[in-house]
Amino acid sequence: MSLAWHELSENIVKEKIKLDSDNKVVIKIEDNYNSCPFKKNDLSESDYYIKSGYGQKTVTQINSEVKNKFPNKTFSDID
Numbered sequence: 001m002s003l004a005w006h007e008l009s010e011n012i013v014k015e016k017i018k019l020d021s022d023n024k025v026v027i028k029i030e031d032n033y034n035s036c037p038f039k040k041n042d043l044s045e046s047d048y049y050i051k052s053g054y055g056q057k058t059v060t061q062i063n064s065e066v067k068n069k070f071p072n073k074t075f076s077d078i079d
Contacts, residue, residue, distance in 0.1 A: 001033070002033055002036040002038050003038070003039075003040060003043075003048060003050050004050055004052075005017065005033040005034075005036075006033075006036075006039070006040075007050045007051070007052045008052045009034070011052045011053075012052050012053070012054075016034045017030065017033070017034060018030070046069075049062075049065065049066055049069055049070070051065065059078055059079070062078060063077040063078060
């Protein structure tokens with residue numbers, strides 16, 4: 001999850017994500033994700049897939065790229 005959070009933060013939001021909440025649990029989660037030291041470099045490129053974007057074009061691209069990267073995947077495409 002932290003990899004997806006960082007992808008969204010870097011490529012869509014263009015800054016640290018700030019959730020609109022006063023809930024202490026939500027704030028702690030937000031802080032943890034924004035400061036998490038776990039990065040892409042901690043995994044092999046072949047072991048994960050991350051994509052951020054908007055709309056059906058992104059969904060279609062995700063489904064296609066995941067099929068290519070993980071041809072034996074056992075989960076359904078996203079809608």
